[in-house]
Amino acid sequence: MxxxxxxxxxxxxxxxxxxQVHDKIVQALAAAHGQNLPTEEAALSAWVARHLPFSVRxxxxxxxxxxxxxxDGPDYILLDAGTGLRDFAHDYRHQHRRGSKPGFPVGxxxxxxxxxxxxxxLQGLPFFYPIYAEGQHLTIYGAHDKIEEAVRAQFAAPYFPVPYEYLKAKINYQRLSPGQNYEIAGTRVRLCEQNHPGLSYGYRFEHQDxxxxxxxxCEHKQAEAAAADYPLLKFYADADLLVFDAMYSLEEAIYSKADWGHSSNVIGVELAARAQVRRLALFHHDPHNTDAELEETLFNTRMYAELYHQEKGRQNAPGKFPAEVLSSYDGLEVEL
Ligand SMILES: [Zn+2]
Ligand SMILES: [Zn+2]
Structure with missing residues:
Protein backbone atom coordinates (compact mmCIF):
# COMPACT_ATOMS: atom_id res chain seq x y z
CA MET A 1 0.00 0.00 0.00
CA GLN A 20 5.12 34.16 5.13
CA VAL A 21 6.79 33.38 1.79
CA HIS A 22 8.87 36.52 2.23
CA ASP A 23 9.99 35.37 5.70
CA LYS A 24 11.00 31.96 4.35
CA ILE A 25 13.15 33.59 1.66
CA VAL A 26 14.80 35.84 4.24
CA GLN A 27 15.58 32.84 6.46
CA ALA A 28 16.94 30.85 3.50
CA LEU A 29 19.19 33.72 2.43
CA ALA A 30 20.43 34.17 6.01
CA ALA A 31 21.29 30.46 6.19
CA ALA A 32 23.08 30.62 2.82
CA HIS A 33 25.10 33.69 3.75
CA GLY A 34 28.82 33.02 3.65
CA GLN A 35 28.32 29.45 2.41
CA ASN A 36 30.14 28.20 -0.63
CA LEU A 37 26.98 27.47 -2.60
CA PRO A 38 27.04 25.34 -5.76
CA THR A 39 25.76 27.08 -8.88
CA GLU A 40 24.35 24.08 -10.70
CA GLU A 41 20.59 23.75 -10.07
CA ALA A 42 20.49 20.07 -9.02
CA ALA A 43 23.38 20.57 -6.59
CA LEU A 44 21.73 23.71 -5.23
CA SER A 45 18.48 21.78 -4.75
CA ALA A 46 20.40 19.09 -2.82
CA TRP A 47 22.00 21.80 -0.65
CA VAL A 48 18.57 23.28 0.15
CA ALA A 49 17.23 19.82 1.08
CA ARG A 50 20.21 19.13 3.33
CA HIS A 51 20.69 22.47 5.06
CA LEU A 52 17.32 24.17 5.38
CA PRO A 53 14.61 22.99 7.77
CA PHE A 54 11.35 21.84 6.19
CA SER A 55 9.53 24.89 7.57
CA VAL A 56 11.88 27.14 5.55
CA ARG A 57 12.28 25.17 2.32
CA ASP A 72 -1.82 -2.64 -7.03
CA GLY A 73 -5.52 -2.64 -8.04
CA PRO A 74 -7.04 -0.46 -10.76
CA ASP A 75 -9.47 1.50 -8.56
CA TYR A 76 -8.85 4.71 -6.65
CA ILE A 77 -9.37 4.83 -2.89
CA LEU A 78 -9.82 8.25 -1.28
CA LEU A 79 -10.48 9.26 2.29
CA ASP A 80 -12.47 12.45 2.80
CA ALA A 81 -13.21 15.13 0.24
CA GLY A 82 -11.57 18.22 1.74
CA THR A 83 -9.96 20.76 -0.56
CA GLY A 84 -7.01 18.39 -1.10
CA LEU A 85 -9.36 16.44 -3.39
CA ARG A 86 -9.00 19.24 -5.95
CA ASP A 87 -5.24 18.63 -6.11
CA PHE A 88 -5.83 14.89 -6.53
CA ALA A 89 -8.27 15.64 -9.37
CA HIS A 90 -5.82 18.05 -10.95
CA ASP A 91 -3.12 15.36 -10.90
CA TYR A 92 -5.57 12.79 -12.32
CA ARG A 93 -6.53 15.15 -15.13
CA HIS A 94 -2.89 15.88 -15.87
CA GLN A 95 -2.06 12.17 -16.04
CA HIS A 96 -4.89 11.48 -18.47
CA ARG A 97 -4.56 14.46 -20.75
CA ARG A 98 -4.86 13.82 -24.46
CA GLY A 99 -3.42 16.82 -26.23
CA SER A 100 -5.17 19.85 -24.76
CA LYS A 101 -8.27 17.84 -23.73
CA PRO A 102 -8.82 15.65 -20.71
CA GLY A 103 -9.13 11.99 -21.67
CA PHE A 104 -10.30 10.24 -18.57
CA PRO A 105 -10.16 6.44 -18.85
CA VAL A 106 -13.68 5.05 -19.27
CA GLY A 107 -14.73 2.93 -16.30
CA LEU A 122 -16.57 17.71 1.87
CA GLN A 123 -15.63 21.04 0.34
CA GLY A 124 -13.40 19.63 -2.37
CA LEU A 125 -16.14 17.53 -3.94
CA PRO A 126 -17.56 20.20 -6.32
CA PHE A 127 -13.98 20.60 -7.67
CA PHE A 128 -13.48 16.89 -8.29
CA TYR A 129 -13.43 17.11 -12.11
CA PRO A 130 -14.19 13.42 -12.84
CA ILE A 131 -17.76 13.88 -11.59
CA TYR A 132 -18.42 16.12 -14.58
CA ALA A 133 -17.28 13.46 -17.06
CA GLU A 134 -19.08 10.52 -18.66
CA GLY A 135 -17.67 7.09 -17.96
CA GLN A 136 -16.44 7.86 -14.45
CA HIS A 137 -17.83 6.10 -11.43
CA LEU A 138 -17.81 7.45 -7.88
CA THR A 139 -18.99 5.41 -4.90
CA ILE A 140 -19.33 7.37 -1.67
CA TYR A 141 -19.15 5.40 1.59
CA GLY A 142 -19.94 6.45 5.12
CA ALA A 143 -21.82 5.51 8.23
CA HIS A 144 -23.85 8.68 8.74
CA ASP A 145 -27.49 9.24 7.91
CA LYS A 146 -28.28 11.46 4.96
CA ILE A 147 -24.89 11.40 3.24
CA GLU A 148 -26.49 11.83 -0.16
CA GLU A 149 -28.45 14.86 1.04
CA ALA A 150 -25.26 16.41 2.46
CA VAL A 151 -23.37 15.82 -0.79
CA ARG A 152 -26.22 17.21 -2.91
CA ALA A 153 -26.31 20.29 -0.70
CA GLN A 154 -22.71 21.07 -1.69
CA PHE A 155 -24.00 21.80 -5.19
CA ALA A 156 -27.15 23.68 -4.21
CA ALA A 157 -27.84 27.30 -5.12
CA PRO A 158 -26.89 29.86 -3.97
CA TYR A 159 -23.68 28.18 -2.74
CA PHE A 160 -22.50 26.60 -5.99
CA PRO A 161 -23.32 27.37 -9.63
CA VAL A 162 -23.52 23.81 -11.03
CA PRO A 163 -26.53 21.76 -9.90
CA TYR A 164 -26.05 18.15 -8.80
CA GLU A 165 -28.30 16.99 -11.66
CA TYR A 166 -25.70 18.22 -14.12
CA LEU A 167 -23.06 15.73 -12.95
CA LYS A 168 -22.29 13.18 -15.66
CA ALA A 169 -20.41 10.55 -13.67
CA LYS A 170 -22.24 7.60 -12.18
CA ILE A 171 -22.51 8.32 -8.45
CA ASN A 172 -23.79 5.83 -5.92
CA TYR A 173 -23.80 5.64 -2.13
CA GLN A 174 -23.10 2.78 0.22
CA ARG A 175 -23.90 2.96 3.90
CA LEU A 176 -21.37 1.12 6.08
CA SER A 177 -21.70 -0.03 9.69
CA PRO A 178 -18.99 0.01 12.34
CA GLY A 179 -17.85 -3.44 13.40
CA GLN A 180 -18.61 -5.06 10.03
CA ASN A 181 -15.89 -6.30 7.68
CA TYR A 182 -16.03 -5.22 4.07
CA GLU A 183 -14.08 -6.14 0.95
CA ILE A 184 -13.81 -3.01 -1.15
CA ALA A 185 -11.42 -2.27 -4.03
CA GLY A 186 -9.21 -5.21 -3.12
CA THR A 187 -8.84 -4.20 0.53
CA ARG A 188 -10.42 -5.32 3.78
CA VAL A 189 -12.14 -2.34 5.41
CA ARG A 190 -13.52 -1.78 8.91
CA LEU A 191 -14.93 1.31 10.63
CA CYS A 192 -14.93 2.52 14.19
CA GLU A 193 -17.19 5.14 15.73
CA GLN A 194 -15.31 8.14 17.11
CA ASN A 195 -16.08 10.86 19.63
CA HIS A 196 -16.72 14.06 17.64
CA PRO A 197 -19.65 16.51 17.40
CA GLY A 198 -22.19 14.59 15.29
CA LEU A 199 -19.86 11.52 15.42
CA SER A 200 -17.09 10.61 13.02
CA TYR A 201 -15.73 7.25 11.84
CA GLY A 202 -12.20 5.96 11.54
CA TYR A 203 -11.26 3.55 8.74
CA ARG A 204 -8.91 0.59 8.93
CA PHE A 205 -7.61 -0.84 5.63
CA GLU A 206 -5.80 -4.14 5.36
CA HIS A 207 -4.15 -5.23 2.14
CA GLN A 208 -1.76 -8.18 1.84
CA ASP A 209 0.12 -7.97 5.14
CA CYS A 218 -11.68 12.20 17.15
CA GLU A 219 -11.47 13.45 20.71
CA HIS A 220 -9.91 10.81 22.94
CA LYS A 221 -10.92 11.50 26.52
CA GLN A 222 -8.05 10.70 28.91
CA ALA A 223 -10.12 8.63 31.32
CA GLU A 224 -11.76 6.52 28.60
CA ALA A 225 -8.59 6.12 26.57
CA ALA A 226 -6.72 4.88 29.65
CA ALA A 227 -8.91 1.76 29.83
CA ALA A 228 -7.38 -1.48 28.54
CA ASP A 229 -10.55 -2.18 26.55
CA TYR A 230 -10.72 1.26 24.90
CA PRO A 231 -12.24 0.40 21.47
CA LEU A 232 -9.84 2.56 19.45
CA LEU A 233 -6.84 0.64 20.83
CA LYS A 234 -8.01 -2.55 19.18
CA PHE A 235 -8.90 -0.61 16.05
CA TYR A 236 -5.36 0.83 15.82
CA ALA A 237 -3.60 -2.42 16.77
CA ASP A 238 -0.46 -3.29 14.78
CA ALA A 239 -1.03 -0.56 12.19
CA ASP A 240 1.89 0.14 9.88
CA LEU A 241 0.68 3.73 9.69
CA LEU A 242 -1.83 5.55 11.89
CA VAL A 243 -3.08 8.93 10.69
CA PHE A 244 -4.08 10.69 13.88
CA ASP A 245 -6.00 13.87 14.71
CA ALA A 246 -3.37 15.86 16.61
CA MET A 247 -4.89 19.26 16.04
CA TYR A 248 -4.42 20.58 19.56
CA SER A 249 -1.72 20.91 22.16
CA LEU A 250 -2.19 18.89 25.35
CA GLU A 251 -3.40 22.00 27.19
CA GLU A 252 -5.97 22.82 24.50
CA ALA A 253 -7.21 19.22 24.29
CA ILE A 254 -7.74 18.93 28.04
CA TYR A 255 -8.72 22.47 29.06
CA SER A 256 -9.34 25.36 26.69
CA LYS A 257 -10.75 23.30 23.78
CA ALA A 258 -12.18 20.30 25.62
CA ASP A 259 -15.26 18.85 23.88
CA TRP A 260 -14.39 20.54 20.59
CA GLY A 261 -13.84 17.10 19.07
CA HIS A 262 -10.07 16.88 18.56
CA SER A 263 -7.00 15.41 20.24
CA SER A 264 -3.34 16.14 20.93
CA ASN A 265 0.00 14.75 19.82
CA VAL A 266 0.60 13.51 23.37
CA ILE A 267 -2.36 11.13 23.45
CA GLY A 268 -1.46 10.15 19.89
CA VAL A 269 1.94 8.89 21.07
CA GLU A 270 0.42 7.07 24.04
CA LEU A 271 -2.26 5.29 22.01
CA ALA A 272 0.19 4.45 19.20
CA ALA A 273 2.61 2.97 21.76
CA ARG A 274 -0.05 0.90 23.50
CA ALA A 275 -1.53 -0.32 20.19
CA GLN A 276 1.96 -1.17 18.84
CA VAL A 277 1.63 1.13 15.85
CA ARG A 278 4.80 1.34 13.77
CA ARG A 279 4.40 4.81 12.29
CA LEU A 280 2.35 7.68 13.65
CA ALA A 281 1.41 10.57 11.36
CA LEU A 282 0.14 13.80 12.94
CA PHE A 283 -2.82 15.10 10.94
CA HIS A 284 -5.65 17.66 10.86
CA HIS A 285 -3.30 20.53 11.61
CA ASP A 286 -4.79 23.61 13.21
CA PRO A 287 -5.14 26.32 10.53
CA HIS A 288 -3.69 28.81 13.04
CA ASN A 289 -0.39 26.96 13.28
CA THR A 290 2.52 28.16 11.14
CA ASP A 291 5.01 25.84 9.47
CA ALA A 292 7.56 26.64 12.17
CA GLU A 293 5.04 25.80 14.91
CA LEU A 294 4.09 22.51 13.24
CA GLU A 295 7.76 21.64 12.90
CA GLU A 296 8.29 22.35 16.58
CA THR A 297 5.28 20.17 17.44
CA LEU A 298 6.83 17.33 15.43
CA PHE A 299 10.14 17.75 17.26
CA ASN A 300 8.41 17.74 20.65
CA THR A 301 6.28 14.74 19.70
CA ARG A 302 9.37 12.75 18.75
CA MET A 303 10.97 13.72 22.07
CA TYR A 304 7.86 12.65 23.95
CA ALA A 305 7.73 9.33 22.06
CA GLU A 306 11.35 8.70 23.05
CA LEU A 307 10.69 9.53 26.71
CA TYR A 308 7.50 7.47 26.75
CA HIS A 309 9.39 4.53 25.33
CA GLN A 310 12.11 4.88 27.96
CA GLU A 311 9.56 5.13 30.76
CA LYS A 312 6.94 2.60 29.75
CA GLY A 313 7.66 0.94 26.43
CA ARG A 314 10.47 -1.35 27.48
CA GLN A 315 8.45 -2.87 30.29
CA ASN A 316 5.38 -3.45 28.15
CA ALA A 317 6.48 -4.75 24.79
CA PRO A 318 9.49 -5.78 22.82
CA GLY A 319 10.31 -3.32 20.06
CA LYS A 320 9.73 0.39 19.98
CA PHE A 321 6.29 1.79 19.22
CA PRO A 322 5.77 4.05 17.46
CA ALA A 323 9.13 3.46 15.78
CA GLU A 324 8.63 6.64 13.77
CA VAL A 325 6.65 9.83 14.22
CA LEU A 326 6.02 12.04 11.23
CA SER A 327 3.89 15.04 10.53
CA SER A 328 1.76 14.79 7.43
CA TYR A 329 1.92 17.53 4.83
CA ASP A 330 0.21 18.13 1.51
CA GLY A 331 2.08 16.00 -1.03
CA LEU A 332 3.68 13.55 1.41
CA GLU A 333 3.82 9.93 0.21
CA VAL A 334 4.41 7.02 2.55
CA GLU A 335 5.09 3.48 1.36
CA LEU A 336 3.87 0.76 3.71
ZN1 LIG B 1 -15.22 17.53 12.15
ZN1 LIG C 1 -12.17 18.15 10.37
Missing amino acids: KIKFWGTRGSLPSPLAAH GTFGGNTACVQVST AHFHLFLSHLHWDH RVFVYSTD
Whole structure:
Protein backbone atom coordinates (compact mmCIF):
# COMPACT_ATOMS: atom_id res chain seq x y z
CA MET A 1 0.00 0.00 0.00
CA LYS A 2 1.05 3.53 -0.68
CA ILE A 3 -0.49 6.49 1.12
CA LYS A 4 -0.55 9.96 -0.35
CA PHE A 5 -1.65 13.02 1.59
CA TRP A 6 -3.45 15.58 -0.58
CA GLY A 7 -4.80 17.70 2.28
CA THR A 8 -3.73 17.70 5.92
CA ARG A 9 -5.29 20.78 7.55
CA GLY A 10 -8.28 20.73 9.80
CA SER A 11 -11.34 22.95 9.87
CA LEU A 12 -10.45 25.50 7.18
CA PRO A 13 -8.09 25.81 4.21
CA SER A 14 -5.10 27.92 5.22
CA PRO A 15 -2.87 28.97 2.31
CA LEU A 16 0.42 30.76 2.95
CA ALA A 17 0.30 34.55 2.86
CA ALA A 18 2.82 36.71 0.96
CA HIS A 19 4.60 37.81 4.14
CA GLN A 20 5.12 34.16 5.13
CA VAL A 21 6.79 33.38 1.79
CA HIS A 22 8.87 36.52 2.23
CA ASP A 23 9.99 35.37 5.70
CA LYS A 24 11.00 31.96 4.35
CA ILE A 25 13.15 33.59 1.66
CA VAL A 26 14.80 35.84 4.24
CA GLN A 27 15.58 32.84 6.46
CA ALA A 28 16.94 30.85 3.50
CA LEU A 29 19.19 33.72 2.43
CA ALA A 30 20.43 34.17 6.01
CA ALA A 31 21.29 30.46 6.19
CA ALA A 32 23.08 30.62 2.82
CA HIS A 33 25.10 33.69 3.75
CA GLY A 34 28.82 33.02 3.65
CA GLN A 35 28.32 29.45 2.41
CA ASN A 36 30.14 28.20 -0.63
CA LEU A 37 26.98 27.47 -2.60
CA PRO A 38 27.04 25.34 -5.76
CA THR A 39 25.76 27.08 -8.88
CA GLU A 40 24.35 24.08 -10.70
CA GLU A 41 20.59 23.75 -10.07
CA ALA A 42 20.49 20.07 -9.02
CA ALA A 43 23.38 20.57 -6.59
CA LEU A 44 21.73 23.71 -5.23
CA SER A 45 18.48 21.78 -4.75
CA ALA A 46 20.40 19.09 -2.82
CA TRP A 47 22.00 21.80 -0.65
CA VAL A 48 18.57 23.28 0.15
CA ALA A 49 17.23 19.82 1.08
CA ARG A 50 20.21 19.13 3.33
CA HIS A 51 20.69 22.47 5.06
CA LEU A 52 17.32 24.17 5.38
CA PRO A 53 14.61 22.99 7.77
CA PHE A 54 11.35 21.84 6.19
CA SER A 55 9.53 24.89 7.57
CA VAL A 56 11.88 27.14 5.55
CA ARG A 57 12.28 25.17 2.32
CA GLY A 58 8.70 23.84 2.25
CA THR A 59 5.28 24.05 3.83
CA PHE A 60 2.85 21.66 5.46
CA GLY A 61 0.26 23.08 3.06
CA GLY A 62 -3.18 24.53 3.47
CA ASN A 63 -5.61 22.00 1.99
CA THR A 64 -8.19 20.29 4.17
CA ALA A 65 -8.45 16.53 4.65
CA CYS A 66 -7.95 14.20 1.71
CA VAL A 67 -5.80 11.06 1.70
CA GLN A 68 -5.31 8.50 -1.06
CA VAL A 69 -4.66 4.80 -0.53
CA SER A 70 -3.05 3.04 -3.49
CA THR A 71 -2.77 -0.69 -3.93
CA ASP A 72 -1.82 -2.64 -7.03
CA GLY A 73 -5.52 -2.64 -8.04
CA PRO A 74 -7.04 -0.46 -10.76
CA ASP A 75 -9.47 1.50 -8.56
CA TYR A 76 -8.85 4.71 -6.65
CA ILE A 77 -9.37 4.83 -2.89
CA LEU A 78 -9.82 8.25 -1.28
CA LEU A 79 -10.48 9.26 2.29
CA ASP A 80 -12.47 12.45 2.80
CA ALA A 81 -13.21 15.13 0.24
CA GLY A 82 -11.57 18.22 1.74
CA THR A 83 -9.96 20.76 -0.56
CA GLY A 84 -7.01 18.39 -1.10
CA LEU A 85 -9.36 16.44 -3.39
CA ARG A 86 -9.00 19.24 -5.95
CA ASP A 87 -5.24 18.63 -6.11
CA PHE A 88 -5.83 14.89 -6.53
CA ALA A 89 -8.27 15.64 -9.37
CA HIS A 90 -5.82 18.05 -10.95
CA ASP A 91 -3.12 15.36 -10.90
CA TYR A 92 -5.57 12.79 -12.32
CA ARG A 93 -6.53 15.15 -15.13
CA HIS A 94 -2.89 15.88 -15.87
CA GLN A 95 -2.06 12.17 -16.04
CA HIS A 96 -4.89 11.48 -18.47
CA ARG A 97 -4.56 14.46 -20.75
CA ARG A 98 -4.86 13.82 -24.46
CA GLY A 99 -3.42 16.82 -26.23
CA SER A 100 -5.17 19.85 -24.76
CA LYS A 101 -8.27 17.84 -23.73
CA PRO A 102 -8.82 15.65 -20.71
CA GLY A 103 -9.13 11.99 -21.67
CA PHE A 104 -10.30 10.24 -18.57
CA PRO A 105 -10.16 6.44 -18.85
CA VAL A 106 -13.68 5.05 -19.27
CA GLY A 107 -14.73 2.93 -16.30
CA ALA A 108 -12.43 4.57 -13.75
CA HIS A 109 -13.87 3.85 -10.31
CA PHE A 110 -13.27 6.11 -7.32
CA HIS A 111 -14.12 4.87 -3.82
CA LEU A 112 -14.55 7.82 -1.47
CA PHE A 113 -14.81 7.09 2.26
CA LEU A 114 -16.16 9.91 4.41
CA SER A 115 -15.20 10.18 8.07
CA HIS A 116 -18.09 12.62 8.60
CA LEU A 117 -19.86 15.47 6.90
CA HIS A 118 -18.23 18.61 8.28
CA TRP A 119 -17.26 21.07 5.57
CA ASP A 120 -13.52 20.54 5.82
CA HIS A 121 -14.16 16.93 4.74
CA LEU A 122 -16.57 17.71 1.87
CA GLN A 123 -15.63 21.04 0.34
CA GLY A 124 -13.40 19.63 -2.37
CA LEU A 125 -16.14 17.53 -3.94
CA PRO A 126 -17.56 20.20 -6.32
CA PHE A 127 -13.98 20.60 -7.67
CA PHE A 128 -13.48 16.89 -8.29
CA TYR A 129 -13.43 17.11 -12.11
CA PRO A 130 -14.19 13.42 -12.84
CA ILE A 131 -17.76 13.88 -11.59
CA TYR A 132 -18.42 16.12 -14.58
CA ALA A 133 -17.28 13.46 -17.06
CA GLU A 134 -19.08 10.52 -18.66
CA GLY A 135 -17.67 7.09 -17.96
CA GLN A 136 -16.44 7.86 -14.45
CA HIS A 137 -17.83 6.10 -11.43
CA LEU A 138 -17.81 7.45 -7.88
CA THR A 139 -18.99 5.41 -4.90
CA ILE A 140 -19.33 7.37 -1.67
CA TYR A 141 -19.15 5.40 1.59
CA GLY A 142 -19.94 6.45 5.12
CA ALA A 143 -21.82 5.51 8.23
CA HIS A 144 -23.85 8.68 8.74
CA ASP A 145 -27.49 9.24 7.91
CA LYS A 146 -28.28 11.46 4.96
CA ILE A 147 -24.89 11.40 3.24
CA GLU A 148 -26.49 11.83 -0.16
CA GLU A 149 -28.45 14.86 1.04
CA ALA A 150 -25.26 16.41 2.46
CA VAL A 151 -23.37 15.82 -0.79
CA ARG A 152 -26.22 17.21 -2.91
CA ALA A 153 -26.31 20.29 -0.70
CA GLN A 154 -22.71 21.07 -1.69
CA PHE A 155 -24.00 21.80 -5.19
CA ALA A 156 -27.15 23.68 -4.21
CA ALA A 157 -27.84 27.30 -5.12
CA PRO A 158 -26.89 29.86 -3.97
CA TYR A 159 -23.68 28.18 -2.74
CA PHE A 160 -22.50 26.60 -5.99
CA PRO A 161 -23.32 27.37 -9.63
CA VAL A 162 -23.52 23.81 -11.03
CA PRO A 163 -26.53 21.76 -9.90
CA TYR A 164 -26.05 18.15 -8.80
CA GLU A 165 -28.30 16.99 -11.66
CA TYR A 166 -25.70 18.22 -14.12
CA LEU A 167 -23.06 15.73 -12.95
CA LYS A 168 -22.29 13.18 -15.66
CA ALA A 169 -20.41 10.55 -13.67
CA LYS A 170 -22.24 7.60 -12.18
CA ILE A 171 -22.51 8.32 -8.45
CA ASN A 172 -23.79 5.83 -5.92
CA TYR A 173 -23.80 5.64 -2.13
CA GLN A 174 -23.10 2.78 0.22
CA ARG A 175 -23.90 2.96 3.90
CA LEU A 176 -21.37 1.12 6.08
CA SER A 177 -21.70 -0.03 9.69
CA PRO A 178 -18.99 0.01 12.34
CA GLY A 179 -17.85 -3.44 13.40
CA GLN A 180 -18.61 -5.06 10.03
CA ASN A 181 -15.89 -6.30 7.68
CA TYR A 182 -16.03 -5.22 4.07
CA GLU A 183 -14.08 -6.14 0.95
CA ILE A 184 -13.81 -3.01 -1.15
CA ALA A 185 -11.42 -2.27 -4.03
CA GLY A 186 -9.21 -5.21 -3.12
CA THR A 187 -8.84 -4.20 0.53
CA ARG A 188 -10.42 -5.32 3.78
CA VAL A 189 -12.14 -2.34 5.41
CA ARG A 190 -13.52 -1.78 8.91
CA LEU A 191 -14.93 1.31 10.63
CA CYS A 192 -14.93 2.52 14.19
CA GLU A 193 -17.19 5.14 15.73
CA GLN A 194 -15.31 8.14 17.11
CA ASN A 195 -16.08 10.86 19.63
CA HIS A 196 -16.72 14.06 17.64
CA PRO A 197 -19.65 16.51 17.40
CA GLY A 198 -22.19 14.59 15.29
CA LEU A 199 -19.86 11.52 15.42
CA SER A 200 -17.09 10.61 13.02
CA TYR A 201 -15.73 7.25 11.84
CA GLY A 202 -12.20 5.96 11.54
CA TYR A 203 -11.26 3.55 8.74
CA ARG A 204 -8.91 0.59 8.93
CA PHE A 205 -7.61 -0.84 5.63
CA GLU A 206 -5.80 -4.14 5.36
CA HIS A 207 -4.15 -5.23 2.14
CA GLN A 208 -1.76 -8.18 1.84
CA ASP A 209 0.12 -7.97 5.14
CA ARG A 210 -0.12 -4.21 5.62
CA VAL A 211 -2.46 -2.19 7.85
CA PHE A 212 -3.37 1.46 7.44
CA VAL A 213 -5.62 3.33 9.87
CA TYR A 214 -7.16 6.73 9.19
CA SER A 215 -8.50 8.26 12.38
CA THR A 216 -9.25 11.94 12.15
CA ASP A 217 -11.66 14.23 13.96
CA CYS A 218 -11.68 12.20 17.15
CA GLU A 219 -11.47 13.45 20.71
CA HIS A 220 -9.91 10.81 22.94
CA LYS A 221 -10.92 11.50 26.52
CA GLN A 222 -8.05 10.70 28.91
CA ALA A 223 -10.12 8.63 31.32
CA GLU A 224 -11.76 6.52 28.60
CA ALA A 225 -8.59 6.12 26.57
CA ALA A 226 -6.72 4.88 29.65
CA ALA A 227 -8.91 1.76 29.83
CA ALA A 228 -7.38 -1.48 28.54
CA ASP A 229 -10.55 -2.18 26.55
CA TYR A 230 -10.72 1.26 24.90
CA PRO A 231 -12.24 0.40 21.47
CA LEU A 232 -9.84 2.56 19.45
CA LEU A 233 -6.84 0.64 20.83
CA LYS A 234 -8.01 -2.55 19.18
CA PHE A 235 -8.90 -0.61 16.05
CA TYR A 236 -5.36 0.83 15.82
CA ALA A 237 -3.60 -2.42 16.77
CA ASP A 238 -0.46 -3.29 14.78
CA ALA A 239 -1.03 -0.56 12.19
CA ASP A 240 1.89 0.14 9.88
CA LEU A 241 0.68 3.73 9.69
CA LEU A 242 -1.83 5.55 11.89
CA VAL A 243 -3.08 8.93 10.69
CA PHE A 244 -4.08 10.69 13.88
CA ASP A 245 -6.00 13.87 14.71
CA ALA A 246 -3.37 15.86 16.61
CA MET A 247 -4.89 19.26 16.04
CA TYR A 248 -4.42 20.58 19.56
CA SER A 249 -1.72 20.91 22.16
CA LEU A 250 -2.19 18.89 25.35
CA GLU A 251 -3.40 22.00 27.19
CA GLU A 252 -5.97 22.82 24.50
CA ALA A 253 -7.21 19.22 24.29
CA ILE A 254 -7.74 18.93 28.04
CA TYR A 255 -8.72 22.47 29.06
CA SER A 256 -9.34 25.36 26.69
CA LYS A 257 -10.75 23.30 23.78
CA ALA A 258 -12.18 20.30 25.62
CA ASP A 259 -15.26 18.85 23.88
CA TRP A 260 -14.39 20.54 20.59
CA GLY A 261 -13.84 17.10 19.07
CA HIS A 262 -10.07 16.88 18.56
CA SER A 263 -7.00 15.41 20.24
CA SER A 264 -3.34 16.14 20.93
CA ASN A 265 0.00 14.75 19.82
CA VAL A 266 0.60 13.51 23.37
CA ILE A 267 -2.36 11.13 23.45
CA GLY A 268 -1.46 10.15 19.89
CA VAL A 269 1.94 8.89 21.07
CA GLU A 270 0.42 7.07 24.04
CA LEU A 271 -2.26 5.29 22.01
CA ALA A 272 0.19 4.45 19.20
CA ALA A 273 2.61 2.97 21.76
CA ARG A 274 -0.05 0.90 23.50
CA ALA A 275 -1.53 -0.32 20.19
CA GLN A 276 1.96 -1.17 18.84
CA VAL A 277 1.63 1.13 15.85
CA ARG A 278 4.80 1.34 13.77
CA ARG A 279 4.40 4.81 12.29
CA LEU A 280 2.35 7.68 13.65
CA ALA A 281 1.41 10.57 11.36
CA LEU A 282 0.14 13.80 12.94
CA PHE A 283 -2.82 15.10 10.94
CA HIS A 284 -5.65 17.66 10.86
CA HIS A 285 -3.30 20.53 11.61
CA ASP A 286 -4.79 23.61 13.21
CA PRO A 287 -5.14 26.32 10.53
CA HIS A 288 -3.69 28.81 13.04
CA ASN A 289 -0.39 26.96 13.28
CA THR A 290 2.52 28.16 11.14
CA ASP A 291 5.01 25.84 9.47
CA ALA A 292 7.56 26.64 12.17
CA GLU A 293 5.04 25.80 14.91
CA LEU A 294 4.09 22.51 13.24
CA GLU A 295 7.76 21.64 12.90
CA GLU A 296 8.29 22.35 16.58
CA THR A 297 5.28 20.17 17.44
CA LEU A 298 6.83 17.33 15.43
CA PHE A 299 10.14 17.75 17.26
CA ASN A 300 8.41 17.74 20.65
CA THR A 301 6.28 14.74 19.70
CA ARG A 302 9.37 12.75 18.75
CA MET A 303 10.97 13.72 22.07
CA TYR A 304 7.86 12.65 23.95
CA ALA A 305 7.73 9.33 22.06
CA GLU A 306 11.35 8.70 23.05
CA LEU A 307 10.69 9.53 26.71
CA TYR A 308 7.50 7.47 26.75
CA HIS A 309 9.39 4.53 25.33
CA GLN A 310 12.11 4.88 27.96
CA GLU A 311 9.56 5.13 30.76
CA LYS A 312 6.94 2.60 29.75
CA GLY A 313 7.66 0.94 26.43
CA ARG A 314 10.47 -1.35 27.48
CA GLN A 315 8.45 -2.87 30.29
CA ASN A 316 5.38 -3.45 28.15
CA ALA A 317 6.48 -4.75 24.79
CA PRO A 318 9.49 -5.78 22.82
CA GLY A 319 10.31 -3.32 20.06
CA LYS A 320 9.73 0.39 19.98
CA PHE A 321 6.29 1.79 19.22
CA PRO A 322 5.77 4.05 17.46
CA ALA A 323 9.13 3.46 15.78
CA GLU A 324 8.63 6.64 13.77
CA VAL A 325 6.65 9.83 14.22
CA LEU A 326 6.02 12.04 11.23
CA SER A 327 3.89 15.04 10.53
CA SER A 328 1.76 14.79 7.43
CA TYR A 329 1.92 17.53 4.83
CA ASP A 330 0.21 18.13 1.51
CA GLY A 331 2.08 16.00 -1.03
CA LEU A 332 3.68 13.55 1.41
CA GLU A 333 3.82 9.93 0.21
CA VAL A 334 4.41 7.02 2.55
CA GLU A 335 5.09 3.48 1.36
CA LEU A 336 3.87 0.76 3.71
ZN1 LIG B 1 -12.17 18.15 10.37
ZN1 LIG C 1 -15.22 17.53 12.15
